[in-house]
Amino acid sequence: xxxxxxxxxxxxxxxxxxxxxxxxxxxxxxxxxxxxxxxxxxxxxxxxxxxxxxxxxxxxxxxxxxxxxxxxxxxxxxxxxxxxxxxxxxxxxxxxxxxxxxxxxxxxxxxxxxx
Amino acid sequence: xxxxxxxxxxxxxxxxxxxxxxxxxxxxxxxxxxxxxxxxxxxxxxxxxxxxxxxxxxxxxxxxxxxxxxxxxxxxxxxxxxxxxxxxxxxxxxxxxxxxxxxxxxxxxxxxxxxxx
Numbered sequence: 279x280x281x282x283x284x285x286x287x288x289x290x291x292x293x294x295x296x297x298x299x300x301x302x303x304x305x306x307x308x309x310x311x312x313x314x315x316x317x318x319x320x321x322x323x324x325x326x327x328x329x330x331x332x333x334x335x336x337x338x339x340x341x342x343x344x345x346x347x348x349x350x351x352x353x354x355x356x357x358x359x360x361x362x363x364x365x366x367x368x369x370x371x372x373x374x375x376x377x378x379x380x381x382x383x384x385x386x387x388x389x390x391x392x393x
Numbered sequence: 394x395x396x397x398x399x400x401x402x403x404x405x406x407x408x409x410x411x412x413x414x415x416x417x418x419x420x421x422x423x424x425x426x427x428x429x430x431x432x433x434x435x436x437x438x439x440x441x442x443x444x445x446x447x448x449x450x451x452x453x454x455x456x457x458x459x460x461x462x463x464x465x466x467x468x469x470x471x472x473x474x475x476x477x478x479x480x481x482x483x484x485x486x487x488x489x490x491x492x493x494x495x496x497x498x499x500x501x502x503x504x505x506x507x508x509x510x
Contacts, residue, residue, distance in 0.1 A: 282435060314501075321397060321501035322484070367435065378488070378499050380449070383428075383435035 280305045284368045284384035291358055291391050299353040299387050301342075301368035309370040311335075311344050311351040312381065316365040325353075325366070358391045365389070395420065398467075399485050399502035406509050412472040412479070414505045418487030425468045426499065427460060430482040442468060475509045482506050 285300040303309065310329050314322040326335030331346035340355045351368060368384040398417040406412050418425050423444050428436040429452075441449040442462035453460065457475075462468040472479055486499040 316501075319503065321503050322486075322499075323501070324498050369436075380438045380441070380452070381428075381436070381499075382438070383430075385433065385435045 280309065280370060280372055280382045282368050282370055282382055282384040285387050286385075288388040288390060291389070293360055293391055293393050294357045297353070297355040297358045297362075297389070299366055299389070301351045301353065301384060303349050303351065303370050305370055305372065307372065309372055311342070312369040312371070312378070313340070313342055313351070313353050314367040314369060314383070316367065316386070318364070322367060358389075360391050360393050363389055363391045397485055397487050397500050397502035399505050401505060402503065403506045404508070406475045406507065408476055408509060409474050412475050412507055414470040414483050414507070415467045416470070416485030416502060417467040418485075419500050422487035422489050422500070424488045425462050426486045427468075427470050428484040428486065430484065432481070436484060477509050480507055480509045
């Protein structure tokens with residue numbers, strides 16, 4: 279079945295450092311790919327998504343590119359802030375077109391940014 | 394403007410007891426999803442409901458688990474005769490269900506942490 283493998287945490291960075299959280303997936307067909315973020319004490323929120331190969335999702339300075347050849351969707355940010363401290367989840371949907379139906383999630387990566 | 398409300402936040406049950414987890418979707422949302430996160434794993438889809446209907450329960454264990462989303466009131470995930478392996482975080486999400494509902498953003502609750510002793 280479908281699966282998502284993401285970088286194990288925790289990840290600890292200093293403010294303004296470069297962030298990469300790796301995510302690879304296994305799926306049949308052409309899934310949609312997502313990054314969700316969970317801030318302390320809150321529910322998961324959609325951060326960005328990509329619906330087809332070579333699409334780049336971006337939001338709040340975060341970016342991720344849908345790479346079909348490497349089955350990857352790595353999350354990057356050029357300069358992290360303390361407020362980015364959260365748990366980040368990579369996810370896929372077995373349906374394409376941006377569908378969020380029956381998402382499969384990775385285990386989550388805890389990011390802590392120190393001032 | 395309340396988001397998805399789940400309660401309780403933490404629930405402790407002894408083996409053999411019943412657990413009831415509640416989810417109130419965002420006001421006006423008619424679609425509800427339940428996900429489970431076992432320790433050291435990612436969230437896994439359990440069930441998708443619309444008002445008074447179960448649309449897809451392919452992720453639900455075949456026994457002891459049931460879900461409902463009545464016309465009035467919250468969605469309930471019920472686990473009968475709980476076992477230690479049911480200990481997990483259970484997340485509810487809702488979406489508007491209008492137009493192309495599968496592309497509508499999902500709104501997640503904070504989850505219910507179930508511990509079975």
